[in-house]
Amino acid sequence: MVEYFETVHNRKNTRSVKWDMVKDLFHSEDVLPMWVADMDFKAPDAVNKALIERAEHGIYGYTIIDESVKGSIVNWLSKRHDWNIHSEWLSFSPGVVTTLHMAVQALTNPGDKIVIQTPVYTPFYNVIEAHNRNIVKNTLHYNGNSYEIDFLDLEEKLKQGVKAIILCNPHNPVGRVWTRDELEKIAKLSLHYDVLILSDEIHGDLTFPNKQHIPIASLSEEIANRTITMMAPSKTFNLAGLQASYAVTSNNEIRKKLDEQFTIQGFHGLNTMGNTALEAAYNNGEEWLDGLREILYSHYQYVKKELETHTDLVVAHAEGTYLVWIDCSSLNMNAKEIQKFFNEQAKVGLNAGAGYGEEGEKFMRMNIACPRETLEDGVNRIISAINTK
Numbered sequence: 001m002v003e004y005f006e007t008v009h010n011r012k013n014t015r016s017v018k019w020d021m022v023k024d025l026f027h028s029e030d031v032l033p034m035w036v037a038d039m040d041f042k043a044p045d046a047v048n049k050a051l052i053e054r055a056e057h058g059i060y061g062y063t064i065i066d067e068s069v070k071g072s073i074v075n076w077l078s079k080r081h082d083w084n085i086h087s088e089w090l091s092f093s094p095g096v097v098t099t100l101h102m103a104v105q106a107l108t109n110p111g112d113k114i115v116i117q118t119p120v121y122t123p124f125y126n127v128i129e130a131h132n133r134n135i136v137k138n139t140l141h142y143n144g145n146s147y148e149i150d151f152l153d154l155e156e157k158l159k160q161g162v163k164a165i166i167l168c169n170p171h172n173p174v175g176r177v178w179t180r181d182e183l184e185k186i187a188k189l190s191l192h193y194d195v196l197i198l199s200d201e202i203h204g205d206l207t208f209p210n211k212q213h214i215p216i217a218s219l220s221e222e223i224a225n226r227t228i229t230m231m232a233p234s235k236t237f238n239l240a241g242l243q244a245s246y247a248v249t250s251n252n253e254i255r256k257k258l259d260e261q262f263t264i265q266g267f268h269g270l271n272t273m274g275n276t277a278l279e280a281a282y283n284n285g286e287e288w289l290d291g292l293r294e295i296l297y298s299h300y301q302y303v304k305k306e307l308e309t310h311t312d313l314v315v316a317h318a319e320g321t322y323l324v325w326i327d328c329s330s331l332n333m334n335a336k337e338i339q340k341f342f343n344e345q346a347k348v349g350l351n352a353g354a355g356y357g358e359e360g361e362k363f364m365r366m367n368i369a370c371p372r373e374t375l376e377d378g379v380n381r382i383i384s385a386i387n388t389k
């Protein structure tokens with residue numbers, strides 16, 4: 001299985017956002033792309049086989065999401081996350097970001113306050129602002145190595161009358177997998193202050209070995225009733241281009257409003273290939289995924305050790321995702337200079353931390369979901385650029 005993740009595939013000229021936009025974004029073809037969140041690994045063989053079989057049929061008409069597809073999700077959540085849901089709780093969407101847009105429109109009003117825990121995935125800001133809702137920041141506490149939730153601040157913010165919180169668990173970009181204790185505290189506050197929880201758990205399958213992801217809705221019926229959980233096989237199995245995701249809520253009223261919003265905006269169902277891939281991945285992808293999680297953990301450890309041994313950069317403590325959050329304060333540069341340095345001196349294309357909020361200005365986000373050979377190339381480029389600075 002490990003060998004599966006060692007092969008270097010040429011992704012250029014495949015209409016890859018990550019590889020075919022390098023010149024446009026980083027102004028030079030020789031920049032190594034380690035940015036947007038997809039992987040340089042092939043999807044599991046079982047997924048490719050199912051897609052090929054489906055393509056051999058050659059007809060791609062409107063597609064039903066039947067009980068067998070829904071059942072694959074129900075089973076997946078039960079065996080991977082110890083979360084027992086009913087298939088009627090599911091809604092389908094081309095993407096988690098799409099669902100966030102729908103949920104904000106369906107369940108909040110213009111002017112409502114929505115909490116995000118910053119630094120955080122850029123579209124969370126866009127989703128709130130696009131619909132004229134107000135961002136309330138609950139900035140995560142950084143101790144120079146790791147991130148924690150500032151619960152005193154969270155409570156202060158909720159007291160001011162907040163409609164919803166968009167949770168990111170596991171958290172992009174800081175890599176934390178929130179613990180049961182942390183989730184229970186969020187849950188308790190949400191109940192007390194009557195806050196809707198929009199929980200983006202798209203990275204939930206990608207915890208490091210021995211680290212368990214806990215869906216916040218699995219904590220209790222009460223919490224499930226005020227939560228929409230958004231998940232997908234897209235990050236997990238590298239299927240982002242197939243645009244298949246789903247939302248789970250046990251609350252009939254909330255689900256009805258969400259589904260109505262999808263209908264109003266013209267969305268229905270999943271595309272034929274997304275439907276097929278989702279089912280194949282969830283039914284036959286477990287072994288592949290556990291192999292991947294080992295690899296990602298070893299990559300994380302490698303990047304942390306190399307960068308911290310050979311430079312003064314700090315790699316934030318992480319427990320999941322394949323996104324590594326690098327503290328570049330020691331470079332003594334501003335946000336623009338850091339980005340320029342990585343692009344032009346190191347020749348690596350990372351995401352600039354400033355994109356995740358002002359708290360991220362001294363950081364860069366590196367995607368480590370690539371073969372070891374590519375990873376080592378990227379890490380060595382950074383080390384030698386810093387050491388010849």
Ligand SMILES: Cc1ncc(COP(=O)(O)O)c(C=O)c1O
Binds near residue numbers: 037094095097121
């Ligand atoms: C936290 C988070 N949510 C959502 C997405 C994107 O999801 P989708 O492509 O399903 O809209 C990403 C992709 O990087 C992400 O990191």
